[in-house]
Structure formats: structure tokens, C-alpha cells
């Protein structure tokens with residue numbers, strides 16, 4: 001369960017200068033972000049992967065505190081009101097948010113911190129952390145995206161429909177990001193992310 005973090009006082013909307021590096025990874029549901037992140041973390045365990053809070057129910061195999069902090073809507077709204085999130089958004093009927101203090105501490109201690117977040121959250125981070133590196137993961141085609149989200153077998157028909165509708169809007173925004181990487185061949189995409197992070 002996520003600890004309620006100490007309240008951060010913020011004089012300005014811009015966060016303090018960073019000594020580490022913040023990376024934002026965004027892409028439509030089902031494109032392969034989670035799979036890419038798991039492989040990247042296996043190659044680079046020194047990366048700090050920001051665990052988000054969400055009101056979505058856990059999928060089979062998802063662990064509280066590892067994949068997400070799974071919390072109630074009232075808890076999420078309490079944390080949001082207390083300014084505990086670096087960014088937050090509603091996506092497909094659930095809330096998602098990045099714990100502010102954990103991320104700031106890690107970046108300010110010189111870590112490479114990865115946020116795997118959707119488009120609205122990425123836009124908020126772009127405002128408060130203009131120096132963050134933002135990467136958008138694209139599917140090779142919309143049909144392939146649908147095949148993957150169905151193939152994953154973890155979303156209801158209603159959830160799939162909502163996610164695919166949102167995916168059309170998100171893909172239109174890909175050019176807002178510093179880098180667009182097509183996740184067609186998995187290893188190629190993984191190597192491209194690695195090259196972006198480590199040069």
C-alpha cells in the first residue's frame with residue numbers, strides 16, 4: 001500500500017533543477033510499453049521505475065506495490081487534494097497518478113527515472129519538467145494494436161473499446177514527444193529505447 005507522502009510545498013509550478021534524468025514513456029494501451037519496460041529493467045536494474053497509484057482493479061498476476069499501488073477512489077482523491085501526485089489523469093474510467101516525492105527524490109539523487117504514463121500525464125510533466133526526455137511508442141498498425149490488446153486477454157470488450165478509441169486520439173499526439181519509436185520487432189524497439197536513454 002502506498003504510504004501517504006509528506007506534503008510538498010511548491011512555490012512555483014516548475015519543479016527544482018534536476019541532477020538525474022526523467023524519462024516519460026507513453027503509448028496507446030496494448031502497444032507494448034509494459035513488456036518493453038520489463039525487458040529494459042532486466043538489462044538496466046539501476047533504472048528507477050516509478051510505481052503509479054491507480055484505482056483500476058489489479059489484473060491477474062499484478063502485485064500491489066510492484067505494478068501499481070492499487071487504491072480506492074476516495075484514497076486517490078485524498079492524495080490528489082494533498083498534492084501528492086507529480087501528475088495524474090483519468091484514463092478509461094480509472095484514475096492514475098505518479099507519486100511526487102519518490103520521483104523527485106530519485107531524480108535529485110541522480111537517478112534515471114522512468115514514468116510510464118498516458119498522454120495527459122505526459123503533457124503535465126512536459127510543463128513541470130521541460131528537460132525530461134519524452135518517448136512515444138507507436139504500434140506498426142492500428143490493426144496490430146487491436147490484435148495485441150485482444151491477445152493479452154486481460155481487458156473486457158468494453159475496456160478494449162474504450163482503450164482503442166482513446167488510442168486513436170493518443171496516436172495523433174505522437175509528434176508532441178521528443179522521440180517516436182515503432183514497436184514492431186520487439187528487440188529493435190527495445191534497443192532504440194536503450195539507445196535513447198544511454199546514448
Ligand SMILES: Nc1nc2c(ncn2[C@@H]2O[C@H](COP(=O)(O)OP(=O)(O)O)[C@@H](O)[C@H]2O)c(=O)[nH]1
Nearest residue numbers: 029030052088089091096097098116117118121
Ligand atoms: N497519467 C498517468 N498515466 C498512467 C500512470 N500509470 C499508468 N498510466 C497509464 O495509464 C494507461 C492505462 O494503464 P493500464 O491500465 O496499466 O493499461 P495498459 O496500458 O493497457 O497496460 C496507460 O497508458 C499507462 O501508461 C500514471 O501514474 N499517470
Ligand SMILES: Nc1ncnc2c1ncn2[C@@H]1O[C@H](COP(=O)(O)OP(=O)(O)O)[C@@H](O)[C@H]1O
Nearest residue numbers: 029030031032033034035148152183184185186
Ligand atoms: N513487438 C511486439 N510484437 C508483438 N507483440 C508484442 C510486442 N510487444 C508487446 N507485445 C504483446 O502485446 C501485448 C500488450 O503488451 P503490453 O506490454 O501489455 O502493452 P501496454 O503496457 O502498452 O498496454 C502483450 O501480450 C505483449 O506480449
